[in-house]
Amino acid sequence: MSGPYGSPAQQRSGPAHGESAAERRRPSGITAVAAALLGLVAAVAAGYLPVTLFIDIPSGFSLGDLPMWTLVDLGGYLGAGLFLLVGALATIFRATAGAVLLILGALIAIGSILLEPTLGTAGYADYFQVVFSLKGFAAVDRAVLVVLSPIVLVLAALPPTFSFLRYRTSAPGQW
Numbered sequence: 408m409s410g411p412y413g414s415p416a417q418q419r420s421g422p423a424h425g426e427s428a429a430e431r432r433r434p435s436g437i438t439a440v441a442a443a444l445l446g447l448v449a450a451v452a453a454g455y456l457p458v459t460l461f462i463d464i465p466s467g468f469s470l471g472d473l474p475m476w477t478l479v480d481l482g483g484y485l486g487a488g489l490f491l492l493v494g495a496l497a498t499i500f501r502a503t504a505g506a507v508l509l510i511l512g513a514l515i516a517i518g519s520i521l522l523e524p525t526l527g528t529a530g531y532a533d534y535f536q537v538v539f540s541l542k543g544f545a546a547v548d549r550a551v552l553v554v555l556s557p558i559v560l561v562l563a564a565l566p567p568t569f570s571f572l573r574y575r576t577s578a579p580g581q582w
Contacts, residue, residue: 433574433576434567434570434571434574435567435571436571437567438562438565438567438568438571439498439501439506439562439563439567439568439571439572440498440499441562442495442498442506442509442568443494443495443496443498443499443505443509444495445555445558445559445562446491446492446494446495446509446512446559446563447491448551448555449487449491449512449513449516449551449552449555449559450487450488450491450492450495450512451488452488452548452549452551452555453484453485453487453488453491453512453516453552454484454485454488454489454492455545455548456484456545456548456549457481457482457484457485457488459545460481474526476522476525476526477526479522480519480522480523480526483515483516483518483519483522484519486512487512487515487516487519487556488512488516489512490509490511490512490515491508491512491513491559492512493505493508494506494507494508494509494510494511494512494563495509498563498568498572501571501572502572503569503572503573505572506563506564506568506569506572507563509560509562510560510563510564513556513557513559513560513563514560516552516556517557517560520549520552520553535553538550538553
């Protein structure tokens with residue numbers, strides 16, 4: 408087949424109706440799904456410490472008796488758990504805000520993890536040695552949070568995660 412001026416006609420290999428190749432191809436959701444599932448596990452791990460502390464408070468003792476930085480650390484763990492939980496659920500339902508909430512939750516969890524050793528007399532080396540000895544459920548819980556928080560942060564911040572969450576298919580019959 409030839410074109411209007413005798414030259415061979417160029418065949419269009421691109422998609423029809425003005426779509427680009429990137430719009431036609433659906434992005435992979437592996438990073439988004441992995442971030443969401445690991446975010447759920449991290450949310451449970453972040454919420455464990457404050458919840459057990461609140462349950463185990465003896466009678467006659469109140470949270471107001473705790474030092475201010477301990478309350479900040481407990482609030483950080485609660486906030487991280489909440490952000491990670493809501494972010495994971497929003498990511499599962501393909502909301503772009505879910506990835507942002509996962510990033511914020513992971514950052515808050517990392518901040519709480521780094522704040523906790525400064526509250527006692529032990530330094531970072533002693534704290535992480537106890538955490539990674541994995542003796543007791545509290546140590547396992549903190550180890551899970553130490554490992555999962557950076558992974559969730561990286562997975563949620565990757566461009567493929569946002570590409571997947573922003574991708575929308577066009578309705579049939581629309582241009």
